[in-house]
Amino acid sequence: MDEKDLLLLQLLEENSRLTNEEMAVMAEMAPGDVAARILALESAGVIRSYTAVIDWEKAGNGEVSAIIELKVNPERDFGYDRIAERIARFRQVRSLRLITGAYDLQLVVTGRNMQEVARFVSEYIAPMDRIRETATHIVMKTYKENGRTFCEKEGGERIPYSF
């Protein structure tokens, strides 16, 4: 990993639809070099996937999200890893992290409605062996996601000419 790799990653994180040719111009590199570096970053697992940041509320599909916190009894030899890997396999779990503080694991779960999310938690997550406690927080509004703000406030008006 050098500075050029870092720049390519930053460019892709902002807009993963850039072509190699476009990135080559932006990063002052040869297109072939860009392609080779990206391939290397992909095979090393640094680039996990290419995706879009979507405002689902605006898309109007009515999905709801909840942040769920879990207290977990860690396992000898494995700690939190095995239980986390099991939880991560559920399609409904969008993200999963081990955190410090009162709870151990934090999940973001999405579902068609609140009932579906609640059912998922009570039927699949809460009953798991090592889960001691759960706390479910329904997401009411998203202001920022993956570094993108969702509130559409314009910056101050700029004059068309100045020196």
Add this chain to the structure above:
Amino acid sequence: MRDYISRKAREIPPSGIRRFFDLALTMEEVISLGVGEPDFSTPWNICEASIYSIEQGGTSYTPNRGIQPLREALSSWLRDHYSLSYDPDTEMIITTGVSEGLDIAIRAVVDPGDEVLVAEPCYVSYSPCVMLAGGIPVPVPCVERDNFRLNPDRLMEKVTPKTKALVINFPNNPTGAVMGREDLRGVADIVCDHDLVLISDEVYSELTYGGTHVAAATVGDLASRTVTLNGFSKAYAMTGWRIGYLCAPREICDAALKIHQYVMLCAPVMGQVAALEGIRRGEEEKDRMVREYRVRRNLFVEGLNRAGLKCHRPEGAFYAFPSVAATGLSDQEFAERLLLEEHVAVVPGSVFGCGGEGHVRCAYAVSRENLALALHRIENFVSRCTGAPAAVAPSRERV
């Protein structure tokens, strides 16, 4: 009735782009590459610091020189980044933007009848400030074949026994030119040999893309005769806060301070508090913006050359300065027709003085999306002028 307007006020030329400005305001969907300011809002931690300070009642005058912590922070920042050495108590003034710094620097050293060399093309206020101080501005052209750097031979041609000072600005507005240590050495020799004061506006210093900025005062024996001007507007996206600073040897600084205290008293305290946060904890945000400008420069300059407008690669600031010779138009005609026909605002190079004619200034501190759109329109316009086939529309979401 008498004509109440002073001779000096009558003599200084009006802004060369008032006409374009008025025209652009009446039009819709204009993409403006005409603004010499970042399109970013000020980093939020900087705004928060200022808001908090206002809430705490920080709304009063400050010392004439500016608040002590800001001067101290700047003094060490300048030492660490540019190897400049200025005493925060005696060699530094926080000014209301670099504009004020420039004015008081000139007034501190220029007597009526003194000639002041101005390296052009440059920011439009230099010559009028010299005139308001009673001096005579003498332009020194920085031309395209020198990559818009100041050529010592051309400088030498303009030095006379009446010459008092030289004003330079690198990285340069409008050309994006940068002067390295070697380039500055030739200038330093002339300035020292003829006992001149150097006024160096370095407001774009952090926007230097290939390597580190060389502060003029660190070259040769210039330190004892250089006024270094810098500010927060460009690098920290803080144009509206109006905070700059003047650094100079004590004698010059004392003189400038007298003028500053009578005409300005102090720079606005809200801006000074914001600037302090910027210098202490704004580095990362600043670097992120600089990285983005560099990416945009690469895209834009490549696009201009592809469109048929020859453009050198600017090594600093956020301006491209392409030649419009290929279109057969003058820079004024080009800018006016591009605005009317394609709704893209650029500034004719002749506005910035000699050496600028035949070029236009395009500020690329606008979003990549708008840059792509502007390039598409410019390409269309150029091909209409030259009879080449028209460009294909870019897909808007691509870049």
